[in-house]
Amino acid sequence: TALIIGFGRFGQVASQALLARGIDVSIIDSDTDMIRSAARFGFKVYYGDGSRRDVLRAAGADLLADELRCSIVGDTLTVTIDRPEKLNGLNAEVVRELGEVFNSLADDDNVRGVILTGAGQKAFVAGADIKEFADFDQAQGEDLARRGQRDLFDRVEQSRKPVVAAVNGFALGGGLELAMAAHVRVASTNARMGLPEVSLGVIPGYGGTQRLAQIVGKGKALEMVLTGGMIDAEAALACGLVNQVVDQDILLETAQAMAGKIAKNAPTALAAALDSVLAGYGRDGFGVEIE
Secondary structure (H helix, E strand, O other): OOEEEEEOHHHHHHHHHHOOOOOOEEEEEEOOHHHHHHHHHOEEEEOOOOHHHHHHHHHOHHHHHEEEEEEEEEOEEEEEEEHHHOOOOOOHHHHHHHHHHHHHHHOOOOOOOEEEEOOOOOOOOEEHHHHHOOOOOOOHHHHHHHHHHHHHHHHHOOOOOEEEEOOOOOEEHHHHHHHHOOEEEEEEOEEEEEHHHHHHHHOOOOHHHHHHHHOOOOOHHHHHHHOEEEEEEEHHOOOOOOEEOOOHHHHHHHHHHHHHHHHOOHHHHHHHHHHHHHHHEEEOOOHHHHH
């Protein structure tokens, strides 16, 4: 069972896509008209705003209730990875569901921007859930990296809706790689970031070696990758890894203000600007810019 919080345009597109895959869908919304609309489609419906975990569990959701929360304020979608007991570590299901969310955004004209964050105050995403792939051989590891890059990280980076990462604590390994796939990063003062993969005998994946060098430059990227060490929020700001550092209690407010400021501009211009800037990394940037 999947749970969709809010039955606006995004909720309708996502629920229909999940239903087409044979997944049971429950809808939770605080708008009675939306509840009636969802009921007419034949979905299970529940009244609420999605903020209370007992309401979410009552809706019978598994992954989306326990590990991923989506909410819309105005035209900004906030996606929260909700695994605080695991420091919001990425597992295969979270990667898949996040990828589905970003895939569905392409057809949602009501969403103008996205905020990506983690639950709690300790971690944005403190890496991948290592126990899932600890016994993988090389071929399995390569397949995991390839699918994750294609199905999630590239979708985030190539989203034509600007993505703001609200980094609310540790962003390590896959967590920093996810934040770097976003277009703008705002960090709380307690944030700590790094790519510690070499300490585990592997190298950063999901585009980490590429995006880090693009953002902070080759020298700083090599220092971070080769030492596997962490840097704090102020150091991240100094090297350009994050765009802004604020206190934890105003992090989401700041991210929302940033997303709102961006959303005031023409959607077609924003999409073209994103395409043009990203095209300079591995594609013909000048040609795309002219188009």
